[in-house]
Amino acid sequence: MDEENSVLDPMLGALLRQPFQAITARVLADLHACGYGDLRPSHLTVFQHLPAGGGRPTELAERAQMTKQSMGALVDQLVTAGYIERAADPRDGRARVLRRTERGWAVERSARASIGALEAEWAMALGAERLAQCRAFLSDLSELLDGEASDAGPRR
Amino acid sequence: MDEENSVLDPMLGALLRQPFQAITARVLADLHACGYGDLRPSHLTVFQHLPAGGGRPTELAERAQMTKQSMGALVDQLVTAGYIERAADPRDGRARVLRRTERGWAVERSARASIGALEAEWAMALGAERLAQCRAFLSDLSELLDGEASDAGPRR
DNA sequence: CTGGATGGTAAGCCAAACTGACGAACTCGT
DNA sequence: ACGAGTTCGTCAGTTTGGCTTACCATCCAG
Numbered sequence: 230m231d232e233e234n235s236v237l238d239p240m241l242g243a244l245l246r247q248p249f250q251a252i253t254a255r256v257l258a259d260l261h262a263c264g265y266g267d268l269r270p271s272h273l274t275v276f277q278h279l280p281a282g283g284g285r286p287t288e289l290a291e292r293a294q295m296t297k298q299s300m301g302a303l304v305d306q307l308v309t310a311g312y313i314e315r316a317a318d319p320r321d322g323r324a325r326v327l328r329r330t331e332r333g334w335a336v337e338r339s340a341r342a343s344i345g346a347l348e349a350e351w352a353m354a355l356g357a358e359r360l361a362q363c364r365a366f367l368s369d370l371s372e373l374l375d376g377e378a379s380d381a382g383p384r385r
Numbered sequence: 386m387d388e389e390n391s392v393l394d395p396m397l398g399a400l401l402r403q404p405f406q407a408i409t410a411r412v413l414a415d416l417h418a419c420g421y422g423d424l425r426p427s428h429l430t431v432f433q434h435l436p437a438g439g440g441r442p443t444e445l446a447e448r449a450q451m452t453k454q455s456m457g458a459l460v461d462q463l464v465t466a467g468y469i470e471r472a473a474d475p476r477d478g479r480a481r482v483l484r485r486t487e488r489g490w491a492v493e494r495s496a497r498a499s500i501g502a503l504e505a506e507w508a509m510a511l512g513a514e515r516l517a518q519c520r521a522f523l524s525d526l527s528e529l530l531d532g533e534a535s536d537a538g539p540r541r
Numbered sequence: 542c543t544g545g546a547t548g549g550t551a552a553g554c555c556a557a558a559c560t561g562a563c564g565a566a567c568t569c570g571t
Numbered sequence: 572a573c574g575a576g577t578t579c580g581t582c583a584g585t586t587t588g589g590c591t592t593a594c595c596a597t598c599c600a601g
Contacts, residue, residue: 240433240500241500241523242405242433244520244523245401245404245408245523247527248397248527249398249405251530252397256398269557271556271558273398294406296559297579297580298580299558301580301581321578322565322566322567323565323566323567323579324567324578325580362515362518362522364397366515366518366519369511370400370404371403373507374403425588427587427589441549442548442549443549454549454550454551454589455588457549458589459588477548477597479547479598480548480597
């Protein structure tokens with residue numbers, strides 16, 4: 230029946246990638262429709278890792294598994310566009326503290342709403358229970374991977 | 386307890402992205418260690434979508450959700466590096482048929498082995514049953530998303 | 542047999558990551 | 572208290588991986 234399929238057939242990697250991209254696309258589309266048209270996919274990773282109380286660029290870079298230069302560029306764009314702001318860190322003259330502006334908080338609320346809606350659709354179609362189980366498994370897996378990450382390659 | 390966490394906290398998107406990247410990284414690292422050092426992440430998507438019996442570039446581009454030009458570039462690199470080969474399509478003078486070389490098949494076997502090993506680790510740590518459930522859910526979700534994709538934006 | 546659709550290629554652009562190098566500021570041992 | 576080494580952020584340059592626009596060659600339907 231499936232002679233025409235690839236040999237690397239329903240690879241787990243592909244199964245994970247597809248819903249990830251679906252979420253990103255939906256969140257971004259909704260944000261664009263709400264007047265936040267200058268946000269791009271990579272900007273979402275900044276919001277994902279910025280603690281509510283604020284945080285430093287280097288800290289964000291580590292969490293997002295990227296270099297501080299790359300994160301610095303993203304932060305620059307978000308500051309220019311008015312989503313977050315830089316302040317001097319009173320405890321460390323080298324460091325900056327990043328905080329969301331009101332506009333930044335609005336983005337966060339919108340993103341959460343979009344994700345919630347999408348998850349609700351999926352729960353409706355496939356079962357809330359199964360979605361919850363899958364989510365719980367991925368959450369545990371995330372902890373496992375975090376542990377390994379700190380063992381092995383520190384992200385500079 | 387978790388006052389220091391982000392507001393977009395354990396977002397489903399991030400939970401999906403992390404294991405996806407872990408798989409890609411592992412597969413690629415193993416390939417590099419086995420003498421296939423010229424492969425880069427994007428090349429894996431070609432292998433993922435190329436049917437065992439061969440296929441056309443345009444067909445691959447559609448499956449991978451990218452333009453035929455982008456896919457063409459990846460294919461070029463893989464042909465140059467000797468992983469796949471181009472042949473004229475006897476039924477259509479415009480078209481080319483792409484097939485894996487022996488070296489290409491070796492990559493495929495190595496990738497499958499890496500993924501298998503990684504999944505085994507995860508099953509060991511978190512439970513084979515839960516992994517299987519999660520995989521099944523993602524598989525169903527993939528079908529759901531495929532259906533929506535063909536409704537809406539056809540990828541040109 | 543011709544006019545539009547389709548398969549593939551070419552050229553140029555841009556976003557998003559990387560590496561290497563660096564100055565300013567912190568920390569710690571002496 | 573001060574010099575050596577480390578860490579924070581930034582600058583400059585490069586690579587990767589995608590996109591758009593434009594084309595030519597070929598197929599196919601009327």
